[in-house]
Amino acid sequence: MLSFEASRTGDIIPLMDGRALISRFDPSREAERFVRSSIHGSFKASGTVLIVGDLLGYLAGAVRRTFPETRIVSLSLHSDLMTENLSGGAREIYWSPASDPLDAILTGCIDEEILLVQGFALLEWQPSINAFSDTASEVLAKIQRRIRILNGNITTIKAFGFRWIRNSISNFLFPQNFCRISESRGPFLIAASGPSLNRDEEYIRNSRAALIALPSSLSFLRNLGRIPDIIIQTDPGYYASLHLSEAQGMKVPLAAPLFTDTGIRRHMGPVLPVSCGEPFEEALWSLLDIEPLNIPAMGTVAASAIFFSLGLSREPVIIAGLDLCYDDIHPHVRPHSFDPAFSKDVCRTHPLYSRKYRYSRDTAPEQGQSPSLRTYSDWFAGLGEETAHRILRLNPSRIGLPFPPVQAPHPEEISGSEGRLSFQGISVPSFSLRKDRLLQLLDDSRRMASRDPSSPLFRELRLKLCPPGIEADPDEYTAGKILELREIVSSMEET
Structure with a gap:
């Protein structure tokens, strides 16, 4: 029982079951x-x-x-x-x-x-x-x-901070084909790449929902013969480009922030501008005279796809393949763009299943979860109840999430309204005009090191460009990296 009494100094102190929770003399x-x-x-x-x-x-x-x-x-x-x-x-x-x-x-x-x-x-x-x-x-x-x-x-920032900014610059300068959503209606079906996606083949093939694909599910969808209505891409790293290569020949829109991997330049479909609200990204979109679709910054592209879908319709969003754990020794749906890496140099004395077993044992010892998968499940676990109950998780794995579970019906039982996403092309300034505007932005940002280092734009650049624990003055170091970026931009030519 909580009670209170005065200490020797006259201050009020709390007690729990008669036991003081701080000094009775001088708290x-x-x-x-x-x-x-x-x-x-x-x-x-x-x-x-x-x-x-x-x-x-x-x-x-x-x-x-x-x-x-x-x-x-x-x-x-x-x-x-x-x-x-x-x-x-x-x-x-x-x-x-x-x-x-x-x-x-x-x-x-x-x-x-x-x-x-x-x-x-x-x-x-x-x-x-x-x-x-x-x-x-x-x-x-x-x-x-x-x-x-x-x-x-932070691990992502340390690994990709400079690349994050370079990607943004490249994706600002080179893509020519941008679009906006002209019509949207649910229901929406998101295809993640967990092992359970293989159990949902018939449902995905016959569903009338608009299909939103994560890049890592594209190999499976291509094999299934189902072309997504849109692809969501938010990863700045190399593997994002590897996954996206599976979309070759798919002229479907790609929703992506500027910091994502520069593989979007090779994508055959239009780019739907997305902003995660970061100052440098916002500044670049404004230089393109584009109003991007705002999606909060997330640690996983699956979360970005969920918020993308929730913002387009009030209908529930179905997500398939969101396992966040291994299925036995299998980390992903099959086929998957990582399959060639697992199969490389496989032979009689080094069989594929042995390699997968060792990999699963070394990377996901706890409930079949790697540290990154555990971080993703932590993020989803923190979603508010109102948001979580708009998301239906198809054939869920053993990792509990706050989403209502649903089982895939037989194809003959699939009904309901048809989801739809339509897009309209938008024009952008020429390469030379974009380059001039970008050089001016970098000049202005570099001057902030001495004039306005507390501005949101410079603080973000310092976070991305300045390594932790560096002995040099962080503001001066950041200004030097911005100058380095300016020299890179000056040498870029239209392709």
Whole structure:
């Protein structure tokens, strides 16, 4: 039972079943000692501190006094233990179980820039965690899930940051065939590439829903003889181009943000402009005089396809092949664009199934899930109930997600309205005009290093172009990389 009493300093302190959750003598001093001993090393004083188990603002107050410029996110594990407004204003966020959903709070206050650039510290007040263990376990699980998702994004940024920007530049300059959606109506069927997609062949072949394909499902769909209505592509890496090569001869639209792999230049169909809301991307689309379709940035193309579909119709969206785990030793639907890599050098002493077994054992030891697949399932698990219940998961795998499961009906039972997507071509400025506009944008961005380094555009470029832990000044280093990009653009010629 929660109760309160006065400490020797006159401050009110909480007790749980008669046991004090902070010092009975001087709670503020104990909180300050804890903060000073917990936050040290490379933490930047202007970073973000997330407190789990704050008590009447004692820990948040100690952080504010110790690090005045810090942004504070204070999580109380009981609604009677929350207090607000310690003079930090917009740099303080408070939450208790009676507040808005925690996932939304965490998404809004912890992002890649905070973890990589600004600095982040997590404080766990153990007496509170012990006293409210059930709530604490749920809160900590959501924090861990959010950080796993961000770490997945950070891994992508570290691996593809410079390529991300170069892809955007190339995809801004060269494609000529763009389109917009002129008509859309559901239902929509999304084809992912999990092993269960093989069980849905008849349903996909005969379904009247508009078919939205992830690139990794194209080999299967081509073999099935079903041409998708649109392909969704969001990956900046090499394998995106490999998957997209399976669309050769398919003159269907490709929905893609500018940062995706430059393989879209070789796609025979038109490009549907997509923006994930990042400043550099938004600036480039504005230079093309194009209003892109806005889809939030996601860690997986399957999530992008879901939000794309939900934005076009109020009808439920069916997704097939969203397994997020292996089926025995099989990671993907068959056939798949990775099959040649698995089959390479297969022989009597190195059979295919042995190779697949070793690969599945080494990459997905937990429930047949690789770290990336676990990150994807974490992301889907955090979807709001209203959104999740508009998504129907066909023949679901053993990995639980918040989507209502459905079983594929017999082809003779398939009915309902016909989904439809229609497109209209749009014109874009010439290559030379685009190049001139881009060079000017890069010049303006480079000057931001000294004039406006806190602008959203320069902050994004710094995040993508400046490696973590670099000894050089991050702003000057970023300006140098922008100059390098400008020289690359200057040498580009129309093909």
